[in-house]
Amino acid sequence: MEPLEIGRIEQELEKLLSDTAQALSKADQPVAVEEIRVKTLGRRGGLNQFFNLLGQGVLTAEEKGRLGQKLNAVKQKLEQAIQERQKKLDKTAGARASVSEDPTLPGILPQGGRLHPISQTILEILTIFQEIGFSVVEGFEGETEFHNFDALNIPPEHPSRTESFDTFYLAKERDAEPSRLLRSHTSPMQIRFMQGRQPPFRIVVPGRVFRPDAVDASHCFQFHQIEGLAVAPGLTFGDLKGVLTVWARGMFGSQTRLRFRPHYFPFTEPSAEVDLACIFCAGKGCRVCGQKGWLEILGCGTVHPAVFKAVGYPVGTIGFAFGMGVERIAMLKFGIEDIRLFFENDLRFLQQFP
Numbered sequence: 001m002e003p004l005e006i007g008r009i010e011q012e013l014e015k016l017l018s019d020t021a022q023a024l025s026k027a028d029q030p031v032a033v034e035e036i037r038v039k040t041l042g043r044r045g046g047l048n049q050f051f052n053l054l055g056q057g058v059l060t061a062e063e064k065g066r067l068g069q070k071l072n073a074v075k076q077k078l079e080q081a082i083q084e085r086q087k088k089l090d091k092t093a094g095a096r097a098s099v100s101e102d103p104t105l106p107g108i109l110p111q112g113g114r115l116h117p118i119s120q121t122i123l124e125i126l127t128i129f130q131e132i133g134f135s136v137v138e139g140f141e142g143e144t145e146f147h148n149f150d151a152l153n154i155p156p157e158h159p160s161r162t163e164s165f166d167t168f169y170l171a172k173e174r175d176a177e178p179s180r181l182l183r184s185h186t187s188p189m190q191i192r193f194m195q196g197r198q199p200p201f202r203i204v205v206p207g208r209v210f211r212p213d214a215v216d217a218s219h220c221f222q223f224h225q226i227e228g229l230a231v232a233p234g235l236t237f238g239d240l241k242g243v244l245t246v247w248a249r250g251m252f253g254s255q256t257r258l259r260f261r262p263h264y265f266p267f268t269e270p271s272a273e274v275d276l277a278c279i280f281c282a283g284k285g286c287r288v289c290g291q292k293g294w295l296e297i298l299g300c301g302t303v304h305p306a307v308f309k310a311v312g313y314p315v316g317t318i319g320f321a322f323g324m325g326v327e328r329i330a331m332l333k334f335g336i337e338d339i340r341l342f343f344e345n346d347l348r349f350l351q352q353f354p
């Protein structure tokens with residue numbers, strides 16, 4: 001073989017290199033790269049034809065050495081170029097796979113916020129009262145003995161004022177300070193509201209209250225109340241019954257029946273406890289109502305004259321008041337049997353209230 005022919009072979013090898021590089025740059029699938037590899041480096045590939053020349057006895061020993069070196073260099077370059085292209089495609093495919101491994105799987109929903117079942121119940125109760133003209137006002141959780149007890153006609157010897165039994169008193173910094181406490185009901189806000197205003201008005205007061213009760217399935221040291229107060233000339237007990245019936249039907253359905261039983265509260269006279277015809281058995285008697293057919297649901301009455309006197313209203317002022325426990329109503333409404341569930345922050349419980 002003439003030296004010229006070696007030169008031509010070398011030119012062809014260079015062309016193989018540049019053609020392969022161009023083909024690789026266009027190969028955007030691993031299968032295309034593999035095709036190029038077979039075509040150039042495979043057993044019957046382009047490069048092997050040149051290797052075959054070495055064994056055909058047409059080249060001198062010197063030419064064989066020169067061509068052999070050249071072939072090995074070209075082979076190395078081809079292998080490297082193919083490998084690099086393959087790596088690059090693998091990398092892109094990997095990145096794509098990590099964001100969409102299986103597009104048919106459901107996505108991960110972000111945790112949405114929602115209202116606690118107690119907040120939902122408070123809002124529902126308040127909305128009904130607002131629809132019949134009541135305004136919502138809120139008081140303080142820390143109160144004075146005057147607002148929590150004295151002004152509400154609860155005398156100093158009343159058992160509910162017993163320290164460490166019915167009331168959380170707050171520590172005093174100086175003995176001369178008046179006693180302060182965590183409110184044991186939302187009624188102090190009735191006093192605060194009346195101290196600054198003249199009737200007529202109707203308000204509802206939602207809020208958290210505190211009593212040192214031992215915690216069990218139906219008691220907790222904190223719970224929520226909603227208090228109502230209406231003061232206007234000419235109001236009667238009939239108005240009170242009407243307001244509570246409208247509320248109960250809005251809350252539990254249009255067939256709901258209420259029963260008023262005489263009771264005693266220091267701040268109302270006359271007073272009544274109100275029972276709801278059992279919403280689970282329609283009054284027939286079941287496990288929830290203890291076979292009685294009625295569920296205790298709230299207390300109410302005509303405001304005691306001593307309360308109006310404490311806020312400086314004239315003799316003859318007329319009004320009615322009522323108060324209910326929110327947890328009790330939420331437990332009835334949602335069929336919850338343990339009050340502690342409300343305060344444990346267990347998402348498995350809370351997520352059941354959309």
Ligand SMILES: [Zn+2]
Binds near residue numbers: 279283284285290294
């Ligand atoms: Zn029942």
